[in-house]
Amino acid sequence: MASTYLTQALHRAKALYPSRTATIYGGRRRTYAEFVDRVARLAAGLRQVGVMPGDRVGVLAQNSDRYIELYYAVWWTGAVINPCNTRWSPREIAYSLDDSKTSVLVVDDTFAPMVDDLAKRSDSLRTLIYAGDREAPAGMHIYEQLILDCAPMADALRSNEDLAGIFYTGGTTGFPKGVMLTHSSLWSSTVTIAEMVAPFESVGLHSAPMFHLADGAFILALTLRGGTHVAIPGFDPNLVVDVIPKEKVTVTLMVPTMIQMLVDHPKFDPPSMKSLTQIIYGASPISEALLYRAMDGLPETKFTQAYGLTEMSPVISFLGSEHHVRDGKKIRSAGQPAFSVEVRIVDPEGNEVPRGTVGEISARGPGVMQGYWGKPDQTAAALRDGWLLTGDGAYMDDDGFIFVVDRVKDMIVSGGENVYSAEVENAVAQHPAVASCAVIGIPNAQWGEAVHAVIVCAAGVEPPTCEEIRNHCRDLIATYKCPRSIEIKDALPLSGAGKVLKTVLREHYWKEQERKVG
Template sequence: MHIGSLLSRHARTRPDHLAVVFQDQRLTWRQLHQRVNRLANALLGIGIQKGDKIATLLPNTLELLDIYWAAARIGAVVVPLSPLLRGRGITSLLNDSDTDLVFTHRAFVEHLDPVRAELPAMKPDRYVLVDAQGVPGYRSYGELTTGASDREPPYIPLSGEDPYNIIYSSGTTGLPKGIVHTHAIRAAYCTIFASEWRMTPESVVMHAGSIVFNGSFLTLMPWMYLGATYVLLDHFDPELALRAFQQERVTHTYMVPSQIIAMMGLPGFTAQNLPALQMLGTVGAPFHKEHREALTRRVPGVFTELYGLTEGFMTVLDKEQYARKPTSVGAPPAFFEMRIVGENGKDLPPGEVGEIVGRGPMLMPGYYKRPDLTAQAIVDGWLHTGDMGYADEDGFLYLVDRMKDLIISGGVNVYPRDIEEIIVQHPAVKEAAVFGVPDEKWGETPLATVLLRQPGAVTAEELRQWVNSRVEARYQQVREVVIRDEFPRNTAGKTLKRVMRDEYWKSRGEKI
């Protein structure tokens, strides 16, 4: 069982059905199949083999879709990276993933060129630009694929246990954690989520965010499995998305909360203007109660929420369950199991808060090259999420706190320690603590609190600018720096970030 066979099936059985809409391009399943075949044959022609790693540093493009499905066909492993990465954020992940080939675009050349010397395993001819030619040191996508056959590539034996991609949970200065997904795992995304979302081959799926993040696979895989229609926006803009909803008669989409909030700011975002919409899902950040209620007033009967980890455990709050469980994040899908455990590892009764652990058919085989981290995360076949919550009598999950100190900003995982390591490099800083605070646009955003070595050595604004000029990705930039005289700590000396977060909002007279 492997997902590389799906595209060929649709090209045979529904060749003229609309497969992809991107900007002004509309591709049938036959046309998409031909594009992907050309790339697959071109990759084989330059020596890419089963198991080789193909990294992408790309915005949303048709070529990125081609890469995903060409890799699936020939057994290569896709490593989709955020185009917001900079400096060591690039080199650490390309080196850690053992990348053999990079696809990128012209806007990223200025960031990739300075670090190419730090990528000794990369061959000079393995850098490909999808949107330009004649750039020294880069092969163009056209040069790569011109002359390649659009017929089926040679047969390559694949199984469900073969890896399909590596998704990095942290793409910055900390220890990288590459989450491996096999063909069988992505096949489970195909079947289980197609069922959960009530999708059919006649569905029209839209994706407005970046498709390099795992949340995009929630609808990307069911689309391919069913042979439906996929509307891909090159970027998120609420008015652009609303037009796509209406013109393409979109039936299913997943967005991060900040995007839904932006959509709700449009007067035209109403049930009357969205007659085809059947599901509007949210993932990647907390979606607060007031926003849930506002959405269901504007467009009733479509709200769905997924809580989950890329490592492979999920719960789903179905649109038909929302009225009964409005503050829940749902229950595990079919074939998944969930437990709430206490500090001693024993199961807790309904209503008691503990760690969420789970297992199911999407569970990763492990972190790439990190058996030590894998052993910490998966114990006796159960994924320990590090998130705290409780289950009710019906098995529905209620989140209490996010995973450890993880900040989720606009659907992107931001790790406070990575930012803290930058801050303490400033000579005036003694200690630093970073945590997330609510943000209307992004869901959460980082805020830094610091202890100085000498009072007055640096101002908060000077330090904020210093930090934000040095972090390796834009989503790590701190909203504000707060200089404190001391940190609240527990009896063991551990800094209490939650206390500081509460104090921050109380000092401003705002709702926590």
């Protein structure tokens, strides 16, 4: 049987264009021959410290050339990667490590100071690898030394339905869920993305976080196309406006918040960015006003919207540059289904609804996840006869374009990050002054949506301030998930079944937003 394996792109690159530049990070530049050699040596180093096929390897680091190498080295040695969310609290990271039985963790300079705390919280963590540029902390293996000390190993060639990665998402039940993706599921999205947004020999800028599958998929597609990876630690408009002309970047991936920060930056100079032929954006809704500003500011740059979920590896649909036309009929849509993806809009019973009728987006194809790690009930709820229920409400027009209208699962998207209200509610409710609460997303000019908590106070206590609630929540969840605003109410609106009516809580804020836009 033919094999689909994610390291195939490296074998091809080494054979066809070994001298082409593969990675750029600051002053470090490596060819594909060097890149593949380092991957094979690092894979041997991972095996040397005890990583066996199927084992989980975590990485907690900012973007870098080493992060890209590690993705491939984990697969080369036959293991499974667990990219840790750098914005999570130590408690949340430790949960993901223990939940997936991740025993090896690679950290950089930024996160090395967190290791002692993680080691105390995690039962599964056994081996630490330091991938920084300073003096290595005691008790850690050194990333570069593993490469120096080990001869290249043969590719383990894990493939097809072998597990490739566990990518954690926010949890609707208050705990993150590990999305299991195979070599074949990730490969299907790689080929699709490469065809749509990564022309041959592209120079791609990685400023979106590499732990997000959006950028992980961008890494895979760019490698398949023989492109050059330009990495910066994270999104910083100062760095972005400098590195694009310096390295002649041709394509990059951004969330709407990044686009706004870029076009608002005082050093934003479109003529100097003429090499940038394409921006891929997604992860959260973008306002037409911002999209038009970006299109006007970068008239030679094509814009492509990608819609998807981690559970789909991650692509579901694309809105191509040909539909990015001011006041165009399709510009508000999420585009049409991607290659190899089928989409239906269904009712609660799973029946397809007529075109133009709002229902839930369901999708199927080779990119669908295996399931949620260790969560069979949640897997069964998300997968129905091979179709993934996305939790997003939408309708499809007669041309097959998808128009997302709501998030069925009350997910908040703030600055491109998914925030699940149940998770925040669990944290807020632990404050002694809180009797009950509901968390919703409200409009925010900078972040798209902001986390807002509606609180009913316990009897006889002084109402908490927003800062008190935020400080309390910071010990339990990541800072970006903490409420940015609160309001105190005597009671929460409830349905006849006793469920909180979040639509009532949101109504005022979004109507006010509509009045402002109008």
